[in-house]
Amino acid sequence: MKSLDPILSSDIEAYVDDQLGAARRIEVEAYLSANPEIAARVMADLSIKGELRLALAGTFNHGRPETREAARRLQSALSRGRIFRTLQKIAATVVLIGAGWVANAHLGASEVVASVHPPEFVEEAIRAHGTSILRGTMTSQTEVSHYDPAEIRSATAIVMPTIPKEWRVEDVQVFPSAFGPSVEMAVKGEKNLRLSLFAVRPGSFSVQPVTLVKQGNVQASYWQIGEVAYALVSSTPDGSLLKDEAESLSRSLY
CATH class of the missing domain: 3.40.1000 (Protein Transport Mog1p; Chain A)
Structure with missing residues (x-):
């Protein structure tokens, strides 16, 4: 069923922040399924948010105070829907820095190697x-x-x-x-x-x-x-x- 209301950037941001009602969420998902490039960017935003939540929940609790504070500021910005490409790069950098710091501190490792399993x-x-x-x-x-x-x-x-x-x-x-x-x-x-x-x-x-x-x-x-x-x-x-x-x-x- 095609939505009578156009999908706006604010709808996309609200979708990422999980702030849409069920009906509008379905309309946004239908729009994304027909626009794979936009959908790919949305999935990247969701991935960034997920990484930050995991980092704040566990990893950064053992990191440096300035790293934890930077992550909290980024999480706050993401929660308000202000998701831009530059912010994504900063968020990814914070996550990587935090993960690398923990690996070096606890494992004595010089690099972090991640393996991705298929679904x-x-x-x-x-x-x-x-x-x-x-x-x-x-x-x-x-x-x-x-x-x-x-x-x-x-x-x-x-x-x-x-x-x-x-x-x-x-x-x-x-x-x-x-x-x-x-x-x-x-x-x-x-x-x-x-x-x-x-x-x-x-x-x-x-x-x-x-x-x-x-x-x-x-x-x-x-x-x-x-x-x-x-x-x-x-x-x-x-x-x-x-x-x-x-x-x-x-x-x-x-």
Whole structure:
């Protein structure tokens, strides 16, 4: 449902500060889902606020007084909705300085190394891929190659990407997952490469670009647009090809 009132910058700031009513919040989220560049900036603002809250809750309690005071001033400014690019840079710097000070003080480390784990839905996608391969080896399990994207959207609220014409859909199943109903599509790509396209609503609004991750001999390219997350999974050794295919699928959703 399209909002009759235009979405203003003040609405975006109120969304980041969690100061909107449910109806207006839904309208802002619909606007963000149609404007990925603005949505990406909003997610960056939310990330900055989250980092500051965590820093103020724990890390900076052990830091220097001037660092804690700087963080409090930044948190106060963010709470009033004055979120600008320069403020983001300052906030990120404060967080990094505080984290580095604690690491040096408690661990004697000269640098901080962070590792980013893929979202939980990627694990679901990889498991669904394995189940799909298993089904393909069982004559008693009938594969369903025909599917209706409109019916899937109506039943699960999941919008499926446009499948390339050169791909052959071999099976489509609605799987249970930790997040609710998910869609697992088994396809054959170029050179008969077996691919699995997984889609689910992970329970959070986000805009994530296509990212490649490897687990054992399986690779997955995952992304999220609004409230729906996707993963393209395969055992191909060519990760760059898998990522290119995922980016093409992602573009078909806009």
